[in-house]
Amino acid sequence: MLGAERLLKVPGTIGGAVYMNAGDTGRERFFGDLVxxxxxxxxxxxxxxxxxxxxxxxxxxxxxxxxxxxILKAKLQLKQATKEEIEEAAKDILVRKMHHPAGATVGSTFKNPDYDHAGRLIEQCGLKGKRIGGAKISEKHANFIINEDSATAVDVKALIDLMKSSVKEKFNVDLQEEVRYIGEW
Ligand SMILES: Cc1cc2nc3c(=O)[nH]c(=O)nc-3n(C[C@H](O)[C@H](O)[C@H](O)COP(=O)(O)OP(=O)(O)OC[C@H]3O[C@@H](n4cnc5c(N)ncnc54)[C@H](O)[C@@H]3O)c2cc1C
Structure with missing residues (x-):
């Protein structure tokens, strides 16, 4: 059935996908469209x-x-499709996700701002590979933080703050976290 392929490689539950309105890498196709x-x-x-x-x-x-x-339950409307159509849609998403790094990561750190990409802005600040404690900004894609070596939440938050302040200073853009904090920060 066509539609569910947009969750390919998005780890999580239906509840999390509804709450986050998860989607593929673009801004056009969301889990919520199926609800x-x-x-x-x-x-x-x-x-x-x-x-x-x-x-x-x-x-x-x-x-x-x-x-x-x-969220307890969701009813989804998928579209009947051929095996070939599904494979093509899935391949398209997988190709785009090849730019994402492997390793211990929570996925995209920031939402993409209007008309730009958070990863591009962070990269332009020269932050690819920047490490604080056990956490590192991925060299493959600057919107991803990798837990390289027993990173703590404090390490990750320090990197997030650095990414935000650097992008604000260089581009006057306020990056908004896609990740969510638990507890008081
Ligand atoms: C490697 C990697 C790649 C990723 N790629 C993508 C991507 O391409 N697109 C994308 O959108 N996301 C991506 N993510 C982020 C993540 O997978 C999604 O946000 C996913 O939808 C989270 O689902 P979860 O069940 O793990 O929710 P959690 O992360 O456990 O929770 C997310 C939020 O949802 C709330 N929540 C969860 N279940 C419920 C419920 N039943 N009722 C109410 N609230 C609830 C939690 O309280 C929390 O605030 C990626 C993450 C990783 C690690």
């Missing part, structure tokens, strides 16, 4: 069924990032 409805439970314990529109999907965003609702 018909989502069943969720709010902080008062009340279950609700939300339409796609009510989920307020955007680029790596959804209503769930502000409501704190827990």
């Amino acid at each position: 018909v409805w989502v069943q969720a439970i709010d902080k008062t314990g009340q279950a609700k069924k939300l339409t796609k529109e009510e989920c307020r999907f955007g680029y790596r965003s959804s209503r769930f990032q502000s409501t704190g609702e827990i």
Whole structure:
């Protein structure tokens, strides 16, 4: 079935994909496009069924990032397709993902700003390969941080802060994290 291939090489669960509105590497195709409805439970314990529109999907965003609702179920609408069509769509995504580094990483650190790529801006700041503690900015793609050697969350956050401040200083662009912090930072 066509549609699910956009989650190729995106590790995680359906709940995480809905919450993050995960997608392939571009800004055009999102997991939310496939959603018909989502069943969720709010902080008062009340279950609700939300339409796609009510989920307020955007680029790596959804209503769930502000409501704190827990996603229980989702109904997806995929498209019947031939084996060849599916293979072609999957190949297209895999080729684009070949630019992503392997290794211990949480994926893209920042969302791409309008009309540009976070990785390009970070690279132009000369930060590829920059290391703090056990964490390093990938030499293959500057929007990825690699845990090279028992990196701590503090190492990773220090690199993130450096990437943000360098891009702000050089390009006056405010990078927005795609990764999410747990706890107080
Ligand atoms: C190597 C690598 C490549 C990646 N490539 C991509 C990519 O191409 N595209 C992309 O979009 N992402 C990518 N990611 C990021 C990640 O895989 C996605 O964001 C994925 O959707 C996260 O799913 P998860 O289940 O792991 O969620 P988690 O990372 O565990 O959680 C993400 C957020 O969702 C919330 N959440 C999870 N489940 C629920 C639920 N049931 N109800 C409410 N909230 C919930 C969590 O609280 C958290 O805030 C990549 C990550 C890695 C490591």
